[in-house]
Amino acid sequence: MNVRRAGIVAALATAIGVVIALVPGHRGWFDVGVYHDAVHYWVDDHGDLYAFLRPGTIYGFTYPPFAAVVMLPMALLGWHTTIAVSCVLTAIASAFLLFTLVDPIARRAGWSRWYSLALAACAFACLNPVRDTVSFGQINLVLVALAYVDLQLLLRGSRWAGIGIGLAAAIKLTPALFILYLVVTRRGRAALTAVLTAAAATLLAAAYDPDTSRTYFTGVAFDTSRIGNLDYVSNQSLLGLVSRLHADQTLWAAAGLVVLVVWFLRVRVATPTAGFALTGIASCLLSPITWVHHLVWVVPAFAVLLDEGVRRRRVPWWGVTGYVILVSSIVWLWSVHYDGVLGFLGADAYVFVGLGLLFGLPVRGSAVAGGSAAAGGSAAAAGGSASQALVDGEEAADRRVPAEPLSPVASPPAAHVGRLGQQLPDPRREVLAGHRDARRPDDVRQGAR
Numbered sequence: 001m002n003v004r005r006a007g008i009v010a011a012l013a014t015a016i017g018v019v020i021a022l023v024p025g026h027r028g029w030f031d032v033g034v035y036h037d038a039v040h041y042w043v044d045d046h047g048d049l050y051a052f053l054r055p056g057t058i059y060g061f062t063y064p065p066f067a068a069v070v071m072l073p074m075a076l077l078g079w080h081t082t083i084a085v086s087c088v089l090t091a092i093a094s095a096f097l098l099f100t101l102v103d104p105i106a107r108r109a110g111w112s113r114w115y116s117l118a119l120a121a122c123a124f125a126c127l128n129p130v131r132d133t134v135s136f137g138q139i140n141l142v143l144v145a146l147a148y149v150d151l152q153l154l155l156r157g158s159r160w161a162g163i164g165i166g167l168a169a170a171i172k173l174t175p176a177l178f179i180l181y182l183v184v185t186r187r188g189r190a191a192l193t194a195v196l197t198a199a200a201a202t203l204l205a206a207a208y209d210p211d212t213s214r215t216y217f218t219g220v221a222f223d224t225s226r227i228g229n230l231d232y233v234s235n236q237s238l239l240g241l242v243s244r245l246h247a248d249q250t251l252w253a254a255a256g257l258v259v260l261v262v263w264f265l266r267v268r269v270a271t272p273t274a275g276f277a278l279t280g281i282a283s284c285l286l287s288p289i290t291w292v293h294h295l296v297w298v299v300p301a302f303a304v305l306l307d308e309g310v311r312r313r314r315v316p317w318w319g320v321t322g323y324v325i326l327v328s329s330i331v332w333l334w335s336v337h338y339d340g341v342l343g344f345l346g347a348d349a350y351v352f353v354g355l356g357l358l359f360g361l362p363v364r365g366s367a368v369a370g371g372s373a374a375a376g377g378s379a380a381a382a383g384g385s386a387s388q389a390l391v392d393g394e395e396a397a398d399r400r401v402p403a404e405p406l407s408p409v410a411s412p413p414a415a416h417v418g419r420l421g422q423q424l425p426d427p428r429r430e431v432l433a434g435h436r437d438a439r440r441p442d443d444v445r446q447g448a449r
Contacts, residue, residue, distance in 0.1 A: 002112070009118040015126055025131065025329060032086045032137025036060055036074050042212075043075040049212050050220045052106035056105050065205035065213045066170040067139075085139045093145035098124060101273075101303035109310050113440050122158040124299065128329045140296045143168045144280070147178055153278050154190060162190035166197025170205075173221070174294070176281040181267055181275060227289050233335045236350035237290035237426070244338050244347055259285050259311035262358060283357045285351070295326065295350060301357045308362045318360065322353040 034054050038061040042049040048070055053060045061068065074082055098120050124130055133140045146164040147319035153161035162182065168175035182191035206213035220226065228235070231243035232367070238259065242252040263282040267275040280297035284290045305319035330349050338347035345352070 004117070005112065005115050009115070009122070011132055012122050013120075013125075016070040017121055020125070020131060024137070024334075025128075027132060027135040027137075029137040030059075031081050031088070032082060033073050033079075034061060035137075036079060036082045037078075039068060039071050039074045042068060042209075043072065048215065049209075050215050056135045060226065060335075062220070063172055064170060064202065064221070065209065066201045067172065068212070069205045069208055083137060087134070090134055090141050093141040094121075094124065095131075097141070097148055097300070099301055100152060102306075103144075105303070105310060123323075126327045127296075127299065127323075128326055129293050129295035129299070132291075133296055135376070136293055137295050139171070139294055143172055143175055144296055147276065147280075149177055149351050150178075150190070150194075151272055154187065154272055159189065160193070161187070161194030162195075163197050166194040167191075167201060169194065170201035173441075174287050174297075177286070178276070178279050182281045184264060184267055185275060194410050210399060230289065233331050233347050234291045234340060235289050236284070236292055236348070236354070237287050237333065238285050238286045238351065240290065241348045241351045245344070256286055259358065266358075266361075266363055266385050273300075273307075274304050274361060274363045277304050278358065278361060279365075281361075285354050285358065292350065293329070295354070295381060297355060298326070298354055304361055308364070310380050318356065322356055325349050325353050 036056055038049060038052045041047045041052045049061055049065070051060070077085065102117055102120040103113055105111075106113045130141070146168040149164035150161050150271060153164070165175060165178045165182070169179060177200075179191055179194045181196060182188075187260070202213070227245075227297055230239055231246075232240070233244075235243070236256045239249070239252045242249065242255070245251075260281055263278055267278050277300040281301055284295055284297050287294070302319060302323055307317045309316045309319075331347055334347035336341050337343060
């Protein structure tokens, strides 16, 4: 290990850690507190999981019942132990994602692998969605990791591909778009595996507590008012943008249709890595509510841009700009007032980053070696040996690792959360209709501090 490089990494990590510790925006482990208290209420007090509200707030458990089943071990854990477990799981998921996304690029480029991963980890930690996921104690990065386990299984032609996506979709509805991705790219076996896995997980939760599952699927799943205001600046989805414009929701439907069509056309000719990145972006844009911490699904797109920049030997400055915007937390400057052109651009900055990535992300689906792409995709779906793609013919001879198989269409100051049931001072202004005094801890007017 180069001592100079180790010193650079240590200094950079220390500086980033100090800045994160000092800047406003700490969320007091609010969401993992909701999980923890809701599970205790459900198990220990035999209460209705979806009737639970965190004391002093209007926020309760909003995920499918299988998510609560997965979180049942929290009933055996104290508050601080739960925080520690949440941090460890997030760290493991982050390490897996960074290795999956960055290590192949470093090997192809001949870079020092540990140094590349260390620098990528520093860049990763700076992102506003990543910081919020950790500080809220959210499960987002664990779900992204589950989906990207399936990416690795697909690239290896494994018959188990689809399990990670199925589990993620059973825990939270947003990753379900990845099942549609498998269908669109004709990975039939993986799509079936994902559907069966999600169904089995959902039935398991129903067997454990039928009434809770009935409550969720007959009402809670369709009630967005349980989550928060659509026009709140933290909602960086298309619907959030339309709501802040006070426009009719037909505009949202039209914009969503455009996004879905663009996604469909692009993933059909994308490599699996680019296709997964595009699907994560589209899921954030299409979801009715995409809080800032949900935007960790956008992070893999920056690895695709890095790969393309290395291959082409040029810096994708528009991608660098998008990364800087996601680091900056700029949307919070308009957390209260977002009128006018500047408010429109600033309050919806993360939405525009997502749209730019959806339309501009390179898909690199130009040529195939060893047969048609359709044949390669079918072999992968059946658990066989997928044919290898020559993504860029002129660079193929320089590859240090095999190219990815193409998709199967031939084409070119925060509140500290206390123990169970303790009421929190709650500085977030994410207000539901009729509850204008309710707050959560992510309404930090960072620009004013």
